[in-house]
Amino acid sequence: MKISPARVWREKDSRYRLEGSKCKKCSRVFYPPKPSCPYCGYSDTERINLPRRGRVVSWTVEYTVPEGYREYAPIIVGLIELENGTRVIAPIVDVEVDKIYEGMYVEAVLRKIFEDGDEGIIVYGIKFAPST
Amino acid sequence: MYIVGIGMVKIDRYYDKGYMQLIHDAAIRAFDDVNSYEPEVVVVGNMLSSSLYNQDSLAALALDAIGFRGLGGLKVEAACGSGGHAVIVGYSLIASGLYDQVMVIGVEKMSDYPTSTVTSALAQAADAEYEYIYGISFAALNALxxxxxxxKYEAKREDLALWPVRMHEYGSKNPYAQLRNRITIEDVVNSPIISDPIRLMDSAPIGDGAAVIILASEDTARKLSDTPIEIAGLGFGSDGLDLSSREELLNPISIRRAAEKAFRMSKLSPSNIDVAEIHDAFTITALVSIEGLGFAGPGESWKLIKDGRFAAGDKPSINLSGGLKARGHPVGATGVYQVAEIAMQLRGDFPGVRISNAEKGLAMNTGGVATLTSVIIMKR
Structure with a gap:
Protein backbone atom coordinates (compact mmCIF):
# COMPACT_ATOMS: atom_id res chain seq x y z
CA MET A 1 0.00 0.00 0.00
CA LYS A 2 1.42 3.38 -1.03
CA ILE A 3 0.73 5.86 1.78
CA SER A 4 1.08 9.63 1.78
CA PRO A 5 0.29 12.11 4.61
CA ALA A 6 -2.45 13.89 2.67
CA ARG A 7 -4.10 10.64 1.70
CA VAL A 8 -4.38 9.53 5.32
CA TRP A 9 -5.29 13.01 6.61
CA ARG A 10 -8.25 13.62 4.33
CA GLU A 11 -10.04 10.41 5.45
CA LYS A 12 -9.56 11.16 9.16
CA ASP A 13 -13.17 11.97 10.06
CA SER A 14 -14.61 8.78 8.67
CA ARG A 15 -11.71 6.53 9.59
CA TYR A 16 -11.06 7.84 13.12
CA ARG A 17 -14.54 8.96 14.20
CA LEU A 18 -16.71 6.59 12.19
CA GLU A 19 -18.43 9.35 10.24
CA GLY A 20 -20.85 8.23 7.59
CA SER A 21 -23.06 10.03 5.10
CA LYS A 22 -26.78 10.78 5.23
CA CYS A 23 -28.67 11.49 2.01
CA LYS A 24 -30.37 14.90 2.14
CA LYS A 25 -33.28 13.54 0.12
CA CYS A 26 -34.02 9.89 1.00
CA SER A 27 -32.34 10.08 4.46
CA ARG A 28 -30.49 6.81 3.99
CA VAL A 29 -27.35 6.58 6.13
CA PHE A 30 -24.31 4.70 4.85
CA TYR A 31 -20.59 4.04 5.31
CA PRO A 32 -18.04 4.86 3.99
CA PRO A 33 -19.17 8.43 3.19
CA LYS A 34 -19.85 9.47 -0.39
CA PRO A 35 -20.76 12.86 -1.89
CA SER A 36 -23.81 11.48 -3.78
CA CYS A 37 -26.42 9.00 -2.56
CA PRO A 38 -25.75 5.51 -3.97
CA TYR A 39 -29.40 4.50 -3.47
CA CYS A 40 -31.62 7.35 -4.77
CA GLY A 41 -28.90 9.15 -6.72
CA TYR A 42 -29.45 12.54 -5.08
CA SER A 43 -26.40 14.77 -5.42
CA ASP A 44 -26.12 16.05 -1.84
CA THR A 45 -25.31 14.28 1.42
CA GLU A 46 -24.24 15.39 4.89
CA ARG A 47 -21.72 13.87 7.29
CA ILE A 48 -23.05 12.33 10.49
CA ASN A 49 -21.48 10.37 13.36
CA LEU A 50 -22.57 6.74 13.33
CA PRO A 51 -23.48 4.69 16.42
CA ARG A 52 -20.40 2.85 17.69
CA ARG A 53 -22.14 -0.33 18.80
CA GLY A 54 -23.44 -3.10 16.56
CA ARG A 55 -23.73 -6.81 15.91
CA VAL A 56 -21.79 -9.26 13.74
CA VAL A 57 -23.71 -10.22 10.59
CA SER A 58 -20.91 -12.18 8.89
CA TRP A 59 -17.20 -12.71 9.48
CA THR A 60 -14.09 -14.39 8.13
CA VAL A 61 -10.72 -15.36 9.50
CA GLU A 62 -8.21 -14.27 6.88
CA TYR A 63 -4.96 -16.27 6.82
CA THR A 64 -3.58 -15.31 3.40
CA VAL A 65 -3.02 -11.58 3.81
CA PRO A 66 -1.69 -8.92 1.42
CA GLU A 67 1.95 -7.82 1.54
CA GLY A 68 2.77 -5.77 4.62
CA TYR A 69 0.02 -7.23 6.79
CA ARG A 70 1.69 -10.44 7.96
CA GLU A 71 2.19 -9.12 11.52
CA TYR A 72 -1.60 -8.72 11.84
CA ALA A 73 -2.45 -12.22 10.51
CA PRO A 74 -4.76 -13.92 10.93
CA ILE A 75 -7.03 -10.91 10.45
CA ILE A 76 -10.62 -11.39 11.61
CA VAL A 77 -12.85 -9.36 9.30
CA GLY A 78 -16.43 -8.58 10.27
CA LEU A 79 -19.50 -7.33 8.50
CA ILE A 80 -21.05 -5.30 11.32
CA GLU A 81 -24.59 -3.94 11.45
CA LEU A 82 -24.59 -0.82 13.64
CA GLU A 83 -27.52 0.03 15.89
CA ASN A 84 -29.05 2.31 13.23
CA GLY A 85 -28.85 -0.42 10.56
CA THR A 86 -25.78 0.97 8.74
CA ARG A 87 -23.27 -1.70 7.80
CA VAL A 88 -19.50 -1.45 8.20
CA ILE A 89 -16.78 -3.90 7.15
CA ALA A 90 -13.76 -3.74 9.46
CA PRO A 91 -11.40 -6.01 11.41
CA ILE A 92 -12.57 -7.49 14.73
CA VAL A 93 -9.95 -7.51 17.53
CA ASP A 94 -9.49 -8.65 21.14
CA VAL A 95 -11.20 -11.98 20.53
CA GLU A 96 -10.08 -15.55 19.71
CA VAL A 97 -10.70 -16.68 16.13
CA ASP A 98 -13.12 -19.42 17.21
CA LYS A 99 -15.17 -17.23 19.57
CA ILE A 100 -16.98 -15.12 16.95
CA TYR A 101 -20.65 -15.80 16.30
CA GLU A 102 -23.57 -14.36 14.35
CA GLY A 103 -25.29 -11.65 16.38
CA MET A 104 -22.29 -11.03 18.65
CA TYR A 105 -22.24 -7.47 20.09
CA VAL A 106 -19.22 -5.36 19.17
CA GLU A 107 -18.19 -1.72 19.54
CA ALA A 108 -15.88 0.55 17.56
CA VAL A 109 -12.35 1.11 18.89
CA LEU A 110 -9.49 3.15 17.41
CA ARG A 111 -6.49 0.99 16.53
CA LYS A 112 -3.39 0.94 14.38
CA ILE A 113 -4.22 -0.46 10.94
CA PHE A 114 -1.00 -0.13 8.96
CA GLU A 115 2.63 0.92 9.36
CA ASP A 116 4.40 2.20 6.26
CA GLY A 117 7.76 0.59 7.02
CA ASP A 118 10.02 1.51 9.96
CA GLU A 119 10.11 5.23 9.24
CA GLY A 120 6.82 5.87 7.44
CA ILE A 121 3.39 6.95 8.55
CA ILE A 122 1.37 4.91 11.02
CA VAL A 123 -2.25 4.72 9.92
CA TYR A 124 -5.02 4.42 12.49
CA GLY A 125 -8.63 3.49 11.98
CA ILE A 126 -11.78 1.94 13.39
CA LYS A 127 -11.82 -1.73 14.33
CA PHE A 128 -14.45 -3.54 16.40
CA ALA A 129 -14.01 -5.27 19.77
CA PRO A 130 -16.44 -7.46 21.74
CA SER A 131 -19.00 -5.47 23.75
CA THR A 132 -21.66 -6.38 26.27
CA MET B 1 -21.31 -8.20 -35.26
CA TYR B 2 -19.42 -11.47 -35.45
CA ILE B 3 -16.60 -13.41 -33.85
CA VAL B 4 -14.56 -14.73 -36.75
CA GLY B 5 -11.24 -15.82 -35.25
CA ILE B 6 -10.20 -17.41 -31.97
CA GLY B 7 -6.80 -18.15 -30.45
CA MET B 8 -5.90 -19.21 -26.91
CA VAL B 9 -2.87 -20.48 -25.05
CA LYS B 10 -3.16 -23.07 -22.30
CA ILE B 11 -3.28 -21.26 -18.97
CA ASP B 12 -0.16 -22.12 -17.00
CA ARG B 13 2.86 -20.78 -15.13
CA TYR B 14 5.05 -19.51 -17.97
CA TYR B 15 8.34 -18.52 -16.40
CA ASP B 16 9.86 -18.36 -19.90
CA LYS B 17 7.24 -16.06 -21.41
CA GLY B 18 6.28 -12.45 -20.82
CA TYR B 19 3.26 -10.49 -22.07
CA MET B 20 4.69 -10.12 -25.55
CA GLN B 21 5.27 -13.81 -26.22
CA LEU B 22 1.93 -14.88 -24.71
CA ILE B 23 0.03 -12.38 -26.86
CA HIS B 24 2.01 -13.46 -29.92
CA ASP B 25 1.26 -17.16 -29.34
CA ALA B 26 -2.49 -16.58 -28.93
CA ALA B 27 -2.69 -14.15 -31.87
CA ILE B 28 -0.94 -16.54 -34.29
CA ARG B 29 -3.62 -19.13 -33.54
CA ALA B 30 -6.38 -16.56 -34.11
CA PHE B 31 -4.82 -15.63 -37.47
CA ASP B 32 -4.73 -19.32 -38.41
CA ASP B 33 -8.42 -19.52 -37.56
CA VAL B 34 -9.53 -17.03 -40.26
CA ASN B 35 -9.31 -17.03 -44.06
CA SER B 36 -7.57 -13.66 -44.02
CA TYR B 37 -7.11 -10.84 -41.57
CA GLU B 38 -6.45 -7.15 -41.45
CA PRO B 39 -7.06 -5.88 -37.91
CA GLU B 40 -7.44 -2.13 -37.63
CA VAL B 41 -7.26 -1.66 -33.86
CA VAL B 42 -6.52 -3.71 -30.71
CA VAL B 43 -8.38 -3.67 -27.42
CA VAL B 44 -6.47 -5.26 -24.54
CA GLY B 45 -8.23 -6.63 -21.47
CA ASN B 46 -5.78 -6.69 -18.56
CA MET B 47 -5.78 -5.94 -14.86
CA LEU B 48 -2.31 -6.24 -13.35
CA SER B 49 0.26 -4.88 -15.85
CA SER B 50 0.45 -1.61 -13.98
CA SER B 51 0.48 -2.95 -10.39
CA LEU B 52 2.74 -6.00 -10.93
CA TYR B 53 4.89 -5.09 -13.96
CA ASN B 54 5.06 -1.27 -13.95
CA GLN B 55 3.78 -1.49 -17.51
CA ASP B 56 1.19 0.86 -18.91
CA SER B 57 0.75 1.56 -22.65
CA LEU B 58 -0.11 -2.12 -22.95
CA ALA B 59 -1.77 -1.75 -26.37
CA ALA B 60 1.57 -0.61 -27.85
CA LEU B 61 3.23 -3.72 -26.39
CA ALA B 62 0.46 -5.88 -27.88
CA LEU B 63 0.79 -4.28 -31.32
CA ASP B 64 4.53 -4.94 -31.38
CA ALA B 65 3.84 -8.51 -30.26
CA ILE B 66 1.78 -9.13 -33.39
CA GLY B 67 3.67 -6.96 -35.86
CA PHE B 68 1.09 -4.23 -36.31
CA ARG B 69 3.00 -1.18 -35.10
CA GLY B 70 1.18 1.95 -36.17
CA LEU B 71 -2.36 0.81 -35.46
CA GLY B 72 -4.32 2.28 -32.57
CA GLY B 73 -5.37 0.57 -29.41
CA LEU B 74 -6.14 0.81 -25.73
CA LYS B 75 -6.23 -1.23 -22.54
CA VAL B 76 -9.54 -1.80 -20.81
CA GLU B 77 -9.50 -2.32 -17.03
CA ALA B 78 -12.35 -3.62 -14.94
CA ALA B 79 -10.28 -5.68 -12.48
CA CYS B 80 -10.93 -9.43 -12.99
CA GLY B 81 -13.70 -8.41 -15.40
CA SER B 82 -11.36 -6.60 -17.80
CA GLY B 83 -11.65 -9.26 -20.53
CA GLY B 84 -15.42 -9.11 -20.90
CA HIS B 85 -15.36 -5.34 -20.82
CA ALA B 86 -12.66 -5.35 -23.53
CA VAL B 87 -14.95 -7.43 -25.78
CA ILE B 88 -17.72 -4.86 -25.27
CA VAL B 89 -15.37 -2.01 -26.19
CA GLY B 90 -14.21 -3.96 -29.27
CA TYR B 91 -17.84 -4.50 -30.27
CA SER B 92 -18.53 -0.78 -29.83
CA LEU B 93 -15.65 0.24 -32.08
CA ILE B 94 -17.23 -1.73 -34.92
CA ALA B 95 -20.85 -0.87 -34.06
CA SER B 96 -19.94 2.82 -34.14
CA GLY B 97 -18.84 2.42 -37.74
CA LEU B 98 -15.27 3.46 -36.93
CA TYR B 99 -13.67 0.10 -37.82
CA ASP B 100 -14.49 -3.18 -39.58
CA GLN B 101 -12.07 -5.54 -37.86
CA VAL B 102 -10.98 -5.41 -34.24
CA MET B 103 -8.66 -7.69 -32.28
CA VAL B 104 -9.60 -8.17 -28.66
CA ILE B 105 -6.72 -9.50 -26.57
CA GLY B 106 -7.01 -10.71 -23.00
CA VAL B 107 -3.64 -11.16 -21.32
CA GLU B 108 -2.37 -11.59 -17.79
CA LYS B 109 0.79 -12.70 -16.01
CA MET B 110 0.55 -13.59 -12.33
CA SER B 111 2.95 -16.44 -11.69
CA ASP B 112 6.23 -14.49 -11.39
CA TYR B 113 5.48 -13.21 -7.89
CA PRO B 114 4.81 -14.78 -4.48
CA THR B 115 1.19 -15.21 -3.39
CA SER B 116 1.26 -12.25 -0.98
CA THR B 117 2.34 -9.89 -3.78
CA VAL B 118 -0.39 -11.19 -6.09
CA THR B 119 -2.92 -10.99 -3.23
CA SER B 120 -1.98 -7.31 -2.78
CA ALA B 121 -2.40 -6.56 -6.47
CA LEU B 122 -5.77 -8.35 -6.62
CA ALA B 123 -6.92 -6.46 -3.51
CA GLN B 124 -6.83 -3.32 -5.66
CA ALA B 125 -10.16 -4.51 -7.05
CA ALA B 126 -11.69 -3.60 -3.68
CA ASP B 127 -12.04 -0.21 -1.97
CA ALA B 128 -8.47 0.97 -1.32
CA GLU B 129 -9.37 3.42 1.47
CA TYR B 130 -11.84 1.28 3.42
CA GLU B 131 -11.00 -2.35 2.70
CA TYR B 132 -7.50 -2.89 1.34
CA ILE B 133 -5.88 -0.45 3.82
CA TYR B 134 -7.07 -2.72 6.67
CA GLY B 135 -5.35 -5.69 5.02
CA ILE B 136 -8.72 -7.06 3.91
CA SER B 137 -8.04 -9.29 0.91
CA PHE B 138 -10.25 -10.04 -2.03
CA ALA B 139 -10.75 -13.60 -0.74
CA ALA B 140 -11.82 -12.21 2.66
CA LEU B 141 -14.55 -10.10 1.08
CA ASN B 142 -15.85 -13.11 -0.82
CA ALA B 143 -15.64 -15.14 2.39
CA LEU B 144 -17.97 -12.65 4.11
CA LYS B 152 -29.16 -17.42 5.16
CA TYR B 153 -29.83 -20.46 2.96
CA GLU B 154 -28.63 -23.12 5.41
CA ALA B 155 -26.15 -24.56 2.93
CA LYS B 156 -23.52 -26.89 4.36
CA ARG B 157 -19.84 -26.74 3.63
CA GLU B 158 -19.92 -30.13 1.84
CA ASP B 159 -22.79 -28.94 -0.39
CA LEU B 160 -20.67 -26.05 -1.60
CA ALA B 161 -17.78 -28.41 -2.41
CA LEU B 162 -19.70 -29.99 -5.29
CA TRP B 163 -19.02 -27.10 -7.64
CA PRO B 164 -15.19 -27.20 -7.58
CA VAL B 165 -15.31 -31.00 -7.90
CA ARG B 166 -17.39 -30.65 -11.07
CA MET B 167 -15.13 -27.89 -12.41
CA HIS B 168 -12.03 -30.08 -12.05
CA GLU B 169 -13.84 -32.91 -13.83
CA TYR B 170 -14.44 -30.61 -16.83
CA GLY B 171 -11.01 -29.03 -16.56
CA SER B 172 -9.41 -32.46 -16.81
CA LYS B 173 -10.81 -32.70 -20.36
CA ASN B 174 -9.96 -29.18 -21.53
CA PRO B 175 -6.50 -28.98 -23.12
CA TYR B 176 -6.39 -25.22 -22.39
CA ALA B 177 -7.12 -25.67 -18.67
CA GLN B 178 -4.50 -24.89 -16.05
CA LEU B 179 -5.69 -27.55 -13.57
CA ARG B 180 -6.35 -30.93 -15.17
CA ASN B 181 -6.50 -33.09 -12.04
CA ARG B 182 -9.74 -34.49 -10.63
CA ILE B 183 -10.57 -33.76 -6.99
CA THR B 184 -13.05 -35.04 -4.38
CA ILE B 185 -15.33 -33.37 -1.84
CA GLU B 186 -12.81 -34.42 0.84
CA ASP B 187 -10.02 -32.66 -1.05
CA VAL B 188 -12.06 -29.45 -1.02
CA VAL B 189 -13.15 -29.44 2.63
CA ASN B 190 -9.67 -30.45 3.85
CA SER B 191 -7.68 -28.02 1.70
CA PRO B 192 -5.84 -25.14 3.42
CA ILE B 193 -7.96 -22.22 4.63
CA ILE B 194 -7.41 -19.00 2.67
CA SER B 195 -10.05 -16.93 4.44
CA ASP B 196 -12.57 -19.03 6.36
CA PRO B 197 -14.92 -20.45 5.02
CA ILE B 198 -13.05 -20.11 1.68
CA ARG B 199 -10.45 -22.80 1.19
CA LEU B 200 -7.76 -23.23 -1.42
CA MET B 201 -9.94 -25.60 -3.46
CA ASP B 202 -12.75 -23.01 -3.54
CA SER B 203 -10.40 -20.58 -5.25
CA ALA B 204 -9.25 -20.06 -8.81
CA PRO B 205 -5.52 -20.74 -9.29
CA ILE B 206 -2.87 -18.12 -10.08
CA GLY B 207 -1.72 -18.42 -13.68
CA ASP B 208 -0.67 -16.77 -16.94
CA GLY B 209 -2.66 -16.70 -20.14
CA ALA B 210 -3.60 -14.94 -23.34
CA ALA B 211 -6.70 -15.27 -25.48
CA VAL B 212 -7.52 -13.44 -28.69
CA ILE B 213 -10.73 -13.01 -30.63
CA ILE B 214 -11.11 -11.21 -33.93
CA LEU B 215 -14.38 -9.32 -34.32
CA ALA B 216 -15.76 -8.18 -37.65
CA SER B 217 -18.77 -6.37 -39.06
CA GLU B 218 -21.37 -8.52 -40.82
CA ASP B 219 -20.13 -7.94 -44.37
CA THR B 220 -16.49 -8.55 -43.51
CA ALA B 221 -17.25 -11.57 -41.30
CA ARG B 222 -18.54 -13.67 -44.21
CA LYS B 223 -15.25 -13.20 -46.06
CA LEU B 224 -13.06 -13.95 -43.07
CA SER B 225 -14.79 -17.02 -41.69
CA ASP B 226 -17.02 -19.89 -42.77
CA THR B 227 -18.34 -20.24 -39.21
CA PRO B 228 -18.87 -16.72 -37.82
CA ILE B 229 -20.61 -16.52 -34.45
CA GLU B 230 -22.95 -13.60 -33.88
CA ILE B 231 -22.79 -11.40 -30.79
CA ALA B 232 -26.51 -10.96 -30.20
CA GLY B 233 -26.57 -8.99 -26.99
CA LEU B 234 -24.33 -7.49 -24.37
CA GLY B 235 -24.51 -5.35 -21.30
CA PHE B 236 -22.61 -4.25 -18.27
CA GLY B 237 -23.39 -3.02 -14.78
CA SER B 238 -21.91 -2.08 -11.42
CA ASP B 239 -22.40 -2.43 -7.69
CA GLY B 240 -20.74 -0.52 -4.83
CA LEU B 241 -16.94 -0.27 -4.86
CA ASP B 242 -17.08 -1.12 -1.14
CA LEU B 243 -19.18 -3.94 0.28
CA SER B 244 -20.24 -2.00 3.41
CA SER B 245 -22.75 0.19 1.58
CA ARG B 246 -24.22 -2.54 -0.63
CA GLU B 247 -27.91 -3.25 -0.20
CA GLU B 248 -27.94 -6.89 -1.28
CA LEU B 249 -24.64 -8.69 -0.94
CA LEU B 250 -26.12 -11.96 -2.22
CA ASN B 251 -27.82 -10.40 -5.23
CA PRO B 252 -25.45 -7.85 -6.78
CA ILE B 253 -26.99 -5.11 -8.92
CA SER B 254 -24.17 -5.45 -11.45
CA ILE B 255 -25.10 -8.97 -12.56
CA ARG B 256 -28.82 -8.23 -12.77
CA ARG B 257 -28.29 -5.04 -14.78
CA ALA B 258 -25.79 -6.57 -17.18
CA ALA B 259 -28.02 -9.60 -17.77
CA GLU B 260 -31.18 -7.52 -18.26
CA LYS B 261 -29.50 -5.39 -20.88
CA ALA B 262 -27.96 -8.34 -22.73
CA PHE B 263 -31.17 -10.40 -22.71
CA ARG B 264 -33.26 -7.43 -23.86
CA MET B 265 -30.87 -6.64 -26.70
CA SER B 266 -30.77 -10.26 -27.89
CA LYS B 267 -34.53 -10.75 -27.38
CA LEU B 268 -33.72 -13.91 -25.41
CA SER B 269 -34.31 -15.04 -21.84
CA PRO B 270 -32.32 -17.27 -19.47
CA SER B 271 -34.37 -20.31 -20.54
CA ASN B 272 -33.13 -19.91 -24.14
CA ILE B 273 -29.46 -20.32 -23.24
CA ASP B 274 -27.88 -23.69 -24.13
CA VAL B 275 -24.40 -23.15 -22.79
CA ALA B 276 -22.80 -20.58 -20.47
CA GLU B 277 -19.45 -19.65 -19.02
CA ILE B 278 -19.84 -17.81 -15.71
CA HIS B 279 -17.42 -16.21 -13.28
CA ASP B 280 -16.47 -18.56 -10.43
CA ALA B 281 -13.29 -17.09 -8.96
CA PHE B 282 -14.55 -18.60 -5.70
CA THR B 283 -17.29 -21.21 -5.16
CA ILE B 284 -19.60 -18.52 -3.77
CA THR B 285 -19.11 -16.44 -6.92
CA ALA B 286 -20.55 -19.29 -9.00
CA LEU B 287 -23.71 -19.43 -6.86
CA VAL B 288 -24.28 -15.67 -6.86
CA SER B 289 -23.65 -15.53 -10.62
CA ILE B 290 -26.02 -18.38 -11.50
CA GLU B 291 -28.74 -16.74 -9.43
CA GLY B 292 -28.04 -13.20 -10.66
CA LEU B 293 -28.28 -14.32 -14.30
CA GLY B 294 -31.71 -15.82 -13.65
CA PHE B 295 -30.70 -19.49 -14.11
CA ALA B 296 -31.84 -20.12 -10.50
CA GLY B 297 -33.88 -18.27 -7.89
CA PRO B 298 -32.24 -16.61 -4.87
CA GLY B 299 -30.70 -19.25 -2.61
CA GLU B 300 -31.60 -22.06 -5.04
CA SER B 301 -28.44 -22.59 -7.08
CA TRP B 302 -26.59 -24.78 -4.56
CA LYS B 303 -29.58 -27.12 -4.31
CA LEU B 304 -29.91 -27.34 -8.09
CA ILE B 305 -26.20 -28.11 -8.40
CA LYS B 306 -26.67 -30.86 -5.81
CA ASP B 307 -29.47 -32.24 -8.01
CA GLY B 308 -27.07 -32.35 -10.95
CA ARG B 309 -28.37 -29.30 -12.75
CA PHE B 310 -26.16 -27.15 -15.03
CA ALA B 311 -23.98 -30.17 -15.87
CA ALA B 312 -23.00 -31.07 -19.44
CA GLY B 313 -26.17 -31.68 -21.48
CA ASP B 314 -28.43 -29.67 -19.18
CA LYS B 315 -29.90 -26.36 -20.33
CA PRO B 316 -27.90 -24.35 -19.69
CA SER B 317 -24.74 -26.38 -19.40
CA ILE B 318 -22.43 -24.20 -17.33
CA ASN B 319 -18.65 -23.89 -17.32
CA LEU B 320 -17.77 -26.88 -19.50
CA SER B 321 -14.27 -25.36 -19.72
CA GLY B 322 -13.75 -26.08 -16.03
CA GLY B 323 -14.53 -22.48 -15.14
CA LEU B 324 -12.17 -20.11 -13.42
CA LYS B 325 -11.62 -22.84 -10.83
CA ALA B 326 -9.98 -25.33 -13.20
CA ARG B 327 -9.56 -23.74 -16.64
CA GLY B 328 -7.85 -21.00 -14.68
CA HIS B 329 -8.23 -17.29 -14.07
CA PRO B 330 -5.51 -15.10 -15.56
CA VAL B 331 -7.66 -12.29 -14.26
CA GLY B 332 -7.85 -9.65 -17.02
CA ALA B 333 -7.78 -12.33 -19.75
CA THR B 334 -10.54 -14.54 -18.37
CA GLY B 335 -13.47 -12.75 -20.02
CA VAL B 336 -11.90 -13.22 -23.46
CA TYR B 337 -11.32 -16.95 -22.77
CA GLN B 338 -15.00 -17.27 -21.84
CA VAL B 339 -16.24 -15.63 -25.04
CA ALA B 340 -13.82 -17.76 -27.08
CA GLU B 341 -15.02 -20.96 -25.37
CA ILE B 342 -18.69 -20.18 -25.92
CA ALA B 343 -18.06 -19.30 -29.57
CA MET B 344 -16.28 -22.66 -29.99
CA GLN B 345 -19.16 -24.49 -28.29
CA LEU B 346 -21.53 -22.88 -30.82
CA ARG B 347 -19.19 -23.71 -33.72
CA GLY B 348 -18.92 -27.25 -32.41
CA ASP B 349 -15.12 -27.33 -32.17
CA PHE B 350 -14.39 -26.74 -28.48
CA PRO B 351 -11.74 -29.36 -27.70
CA GLY B 352 -12.95 -30.21 -24.16
CA VAL B 353 -16.39 -31.25 -22.89
CA ARG B 354 -18.74 -30.13 -25.66
CA ILE B 355 -22.49 -30.23 -26.07
CA SER B 356 -23.93 -30.90 -29.49
CA ASN B 357 -26.11 -28.48 -31.44
CA ALA B 358 -25.74 -25.59 -29.02
CA GLU B 359 -27.28 -22.51 -30.64
CA LYS B 360 -27.25 -19.83 -27.97
CA GLY B 361 -24.55 -19.15 -25.41
CA LEU B 362 -23.71 -16.65 -22.70
CA ALA B 363 -20.46 -15.44 -21.12
CA MET B 364 -20.50 -13.60 -17.81
CA ASN B 365 -17.37 -12.03 -16.37
CA THR B 366 -16.98 -9.81 -13.34
CA GLY B 367 -14.37 -7.71 -11.57
CA GLY B 368 -14.23 -7.25 -7.81
CA VAL B 369 -16.96 -8.90 -5.75
CA ALA B 370 -19.38 -8.61 -8.69
CA THR B 371 -18.44 -4.93 -8.73
CA LEU B 372 -18.16 -4.52 -12.52
CA THR B 373 -19.95 -7.19 -14.54
CA SER B 374 -20.34 -7.89 -18.25
CA VAL B 375 -22.73 -10.32 -19.94
CA ILE B 376 -22.29 -11.26 -23.60
CA ILE B 377 -24.83 -13.40 -25.49
CA MET B 378 -23.81 -15.23 -28.65
CA LYS B 379 -25.78 -17.03 -31.38
CA ARG B 380 -24.87 -19.55 -34.04
Missing part, protein backbone atom coordinates in the same frame (compact mmCIF):
# COMPACT_ATOMS: atom_id res chain seq x y z
CA UNK B 145 -20.46 -13.20 1.29
CA UNK B 146 -20.01 -17.00 1.43
CA UNK B 147 -20.71 -17.18 5.17
CA UNK B 148 -23.72 -14.90 4.75
CA UNK B 149 -25.03 -17.23 2.01
CA UNK B 150 -24.47 -20.35 4.14
CA UNK B 151 -26.22 -18.77 7.14
Missing amino acids: VMRLYML
